[in-house]
């Protein structure tokens with residue numbers, strides 16, 4: 001299994017898969033990596049459907065701009081965000097866990113916003129729930145992507161998932177569960193070259209004066 005650093009460096013978006021299945025333990029490890037992801041207030045809004053049925057994959061592919069690799073990969077994980085994770089009732093449970101598991105005791109100083117009273121905060125508006133659910137679920141998805149890479153498997157984030165409600169209808173899931181991405185998983189048939197990246201200088205809004213850059217061969221950047 002690759003290290004985190006190796007997985008980050010070797011990951012590519014894979015758009016050609018071998019049809020052969022991969023061990024079930026790998027699928028478990030990938031999903032377990034999502035389960036263990038961090039989330040604001042420990043809301044854990046991510047939900048998944050594992051799809052292996054060729055007919056279901058064909059339907060998914062059709063919805064998602066006919067991106068053929070969705071049909072070719074042995075497994076497609078439908079990644080969803082559950083808005084119900086942000087109801088007042090759910091947040092209350094999570095906050096009680098915070099106290100129960102001694103999270104606040106690990107802090108130095110005072111955290112006013114997390115103190116009693118937070119649990120009585122009003123339910124956030126729909127768009128705020130949606131934003132939190134999506135951004136936190138994305139973290140879990142990238143955990144899966146890197147774990148799959150570390151196990152020698154390929155994936156490709158697919159954000160173009162078709163019209164709103166189509167996947168809900170196909171899998172009979174309620175509107176409060178929002179499909180946000182599709183993740184085909186399988187052995188890569190072709191591993192592409194690294195795609196270009198912005199340089200360190202382009203992404204740092206303030207230059208680093210004291211930290212030495214990594215060795216040249218580990219850096220990928222575009223110079224334009």
Ligand SMILES: Cc1cc2nc3c(=O)[nH]c(=O)nc-3n(C[C@H](O)[C@H](O)[C@H](O)COP(=O)(O)O)c2cc1C
Pocket residue numbers: 011012013014015067156157158159160194195
């Ligand atoms: C949120 C998100 C949505 C994406 N949606 C698609 C998609 O619908 N189809 C696709 O082929 N690639 C998709 N990608 C993959 C990107 O095109 C890819 O990550 C980017 O070009 C960099 O290439 P690399 O992943 O090989 O480094 C998506 C990536 C992300 C993070």
